[in-house]
Amino acid sequence: MTQTLPLPVTPLTAAQQTSLVNLVRRAAKTEILPRFRNLSAHQIDTKSGPQDLVTEADIAAEAMIARGILQLFPNATVIGEEAAAKDPSLRQKAAEAELAFIIDPVDGTWNFAHGLPLFGVILAATRYGRPVFGLLYDPMVDDWIIADDQSPTRIAGAGRAERPTSVSKPGAxxxxxxxxxxxxxxxxxxxxxxxxxxxxxxxxxxxxxxxxxxxxxxxxxxxxxxxxxxxxxxxxxxxxxxxxxxxxxxxxxxxxxxxxxxxxxxxxxxxxxxxxxxxxxxxxxx
CATH class of the missing domain: 3.40.190.80 (D-Maltodextrin-Binding Protein; domain 2)
Structure with missing residues (x-):
C-alpha cells in the first residue's frame, strides 16, 4: 500500500514571523533605501548579462538578512540570490533541507539601479523544497504581504491594521x-x-x-x-x-x-x- 506523506507545515511561530518582518524592514532602512538613487557606476555590476545587475545594496542587504536569520534559526539552511550566483550548489542544498530560507535582497535590481521605485525584498521559507512561508516587502511604502501554509495571505504595514487579500474573480x-x-x-x-x-x-x-x-x-x-x-x-x-x-x-x-x-x-x-x-x-x- 502506498503511504501518503503529510503536507509540509510551517515551523515558524507568529513571533518568529514578526521577527523576520522586522529584520527585513531594518535591512531595507539600513542597506537599501540610503543607496536608492545614490549609486555610483562602480557600485553597480553585472552577473549573467548586461540586464542582470547587482549593486552594493543587494550584497549588503543579503548579508544582513542572512546573519539575522541564522541568529533566529541557527540550524537552518540560508540561500541568497547573490550567494547562489557564486555557488550554484546552494540551490540544491536548500531544496534538500528540512528548513531553508531563500532571500532576494533587492528584487527588481534593474529598476532599483535605474532609479525606478518599483523594487522589493522577497523572503521565503521551504521544507524539503516546498514553500511554507512567504514575505513580499515594499521598502518604498513600508508594507508587506505575508502568509504561511496554515494561514491566508494578508497585507500589513507600519501603523496599519492587517487585512486579508484575495486573487481576482474568474472571467472569460x-x-x-x-x-x-x-x-x-x-x-x-x-x-x-x-x-x-x-x-x-x-x-x-x-x-x-x-x-x-x-x-x-x-x-x-x-x-x-x-x-x-x-x-x-x-x-x-x-x-x-x-x-x-x-x-x-x-x-x-x-x-x-x-x-x-x-x-x-x-x-x-x-x-x-x-x-x-x-x-x-x-x-x-x-
Missing part, C-alpha cells in the same frame, strides 16, 4: 490580464507564444517578481507565467498566490518545488482559469 479569456516574462524566454518559446498574446485583455511585466506577485495576490492581474525558475523569485509568491485563493503549479501539472530548474510556472486566480491557460499555452510543452 478575453477579459484576462496577466504578467508574462516574454522577453526572458528563448526565441523559439517567444515564437510559440506570440500568436496567443492577442487573446488577452492586457499583458505586461514589471521587471520585479515581488510586485508582480503582490499584484496577483491582491487581484490586480489574473495570472502570472514565468520560465525563469529562480527560487528567490517564486518560492514566496507561489505560496502567497495559493493562500490568497489561487492556483500555482508547473505548467505540466507538477506541484512547485525549488528543486525544479526547467519548465514554466503558471499562477492563476482559480482552477478554471489555470486550466484554460494551460490549454492555450500548450505549445510551450508540446
Amino acid at each position: 479569456l478575453e477579459t484576462l490580464s496577466g504578467i508574462m516574462h516574454y522577453y526572458l524566454m528563448p526565441k523559439d518559446a517567444q515564437a510559440k507564444l506570440a500568436p496567443v498574446l492577442p487573446s488577452f485583455s492586457r499583458m505586461g511585466s514589471m521587471r520585479c517578481s515581488c510586485h508582480e506577485y503582490r499584484t496577483l495576490a491582491q487581484g490586480g492581474v489574473d495570472f502570472n507565467l514565468s520560465g525563469i525558475l529562480n527560487p528567490w523569485d517564486h518560492a514566496a509568491g507561489v505560496l502567497l498566490c495559493q493562500q490568497a485563493g489561487g492556483v500555482a503549479k508547473m505548467l505540466d501539472g507538477r506541484d512547485y518545488n525549488i528543486a525544479i530548474e526547467e519548465g514554466y510556472i503558471l499562477c492563476a486566480a482559480d482552477q478554471g482559469t489555470w486550466d484554460t491557460l494551460k490549454t492555450l499555452l500548450s505549445p510551450l510543452y508540446e
